[in-house]
Amino acid sequence: MKRISILFALVALAAFAGAAAAQPYPNKNLSMIVPYAAGGPTDTVARVTAQAMGKPLGQTIIVENRPSAGGILGPEQVKNAKPDGYTVLIHHIGMATTPALYRNLRFNPLTDFEPIGLINDVPMTIIGKPQLPAKDFKEFLEYIKKNKDKVSYANAGIGAASHLCGMLFMSAIQTDFLTVPYKGTAPAMNDLLGGQVDFMCDQTTNTTSQIKSGKVKAFAVTSPKRVPSLPDIPTLQELGIKNADVGIWHGLYAPKGTPKPVIDRLVGALQEALKDEAVQKRFADLGATTVPVSQQNPAALQKHLKAEIDKWGPLIKKAGVYAD
Numbered sequence: 001m002k003r004i005s006i007l008f009a010l011v012a013l014a015a016f017a018g019a020a021a022a023q024p025y026p027n028k029n030l031s032m033i034v035p036y037a038a039g040g041p042t043d044t045v046a047r048v049t050a051q052a053m054g055k056p057l058g059q060t061i062i063v064e065n066r067p068s069a070g071g072i073l074g075p076e077q078v079k080n081a082k083p084d085g086y087t088v089l090i091h092h093i094g095m096a097t098t099p100a101l102y103r104n105l106r107f108n109p110l111t112d113f114e115p116i117g118l119i120n121d122v123p124m125t126i127i128g129k130p131q132l133p134a135k136d137f138k139e140f141l142e143y144i145k146k147n148k149d150k151v152s153y154a155n156a157g158i159g160a161a162s163h164l165c166g167m168l169f170m171s172a173i174q175t176d177f178l179t180v181p182y183k184g185t186a187p188a189m190n191d192l193l194g195g196q197v198d199f200m201c202d203q204t205t206n207t208t209s210q211i212k213s214g215k216v217k218a219f220a221v222t223s224p225k226r227v228p229s230l231p232d233i234p235t236l237q238e239l240g241i242k243n244a245d246v247g248i249w250h251g252l253y254a255p256k257g258t259p260k261p262v263i264d265r266l267v268g269a270l271q272e273a274l275k276d277e278a279v280q281k282r283f284a285d286l287g288a289t290t291v292p293v294s295q296q297n298p299a300a301l302q303k304h305l306k307a308e309i310d311k312w313g314p315l316i317k318k319a320g321v322y323a324d
């Protein structure tokens, strides 16, 4: 009798599991992998996007941080995840710069993923710790040139947006300085606020509130035009610094082999999310611009990724920066 009831329970369980699997996608929570520390700029974009995409999908998208210097472990994890639409990756320009920077990268951005779509563009800001004596960019430049053996620049490791910006800035002002790598600019910001490092270049999604509350000194923005939410900060170009403009873009990816109907569902959810005025306003308040709907799709992301790899690869190789 006992054996019969166990058998019955097992059959019922199997039928239940089968029914759940047969339910249309998505029938459980999704994971969005962020390759940097919680509380940083990529994490902020991820949380806004994940929450808004969850609504049309009718499921929660859980943001999971997989921090590593240069953000190279997150993509690897997603490459190896089951291609069933329950794991997606959010990443920035690092998807395009890491192939030239790492000799042993264990993923290929162009062939190991199914692109979903572009999300937004984010300018960067050059900021300094509050204790720096400089009160404007001119004094800041004089200070770092004079103290180049002492000053320290925080970044999120080779391949991070903050690394790229620092590299361009260093070459534009022809001054080398010490760089200190972190697993994201959230921990780097903590050390900057605490005065342990002197300056960094980070996305407005992470620096806007610190700048507005006067907790850090802001010297320049890296976009060709001033950022509407930070109108008092001059551009590098206005300050006479050429060839250091950099804009950070974000994209969403699934593992290669994720079925087309699932990708279509994710693209639809992304477009639905980015149409939301509250999402656009949240990004704008943080200095970011939501990409037009024509770019919120797989073809546009793949094209942009390829163009950015082709743009940055030769520049990085020329600069001779490598990591293993």
Ligand code: ASP
Pocket: 036, 037, 040, 041, 042, 043, 092, 155, 156, 159, 160, 161, 162, 163, 183, 184, 185, 186
């Ligand atoms: N995006 C990185 C972060 O979220 C930082 C970077 O790329 O510099 O921390």
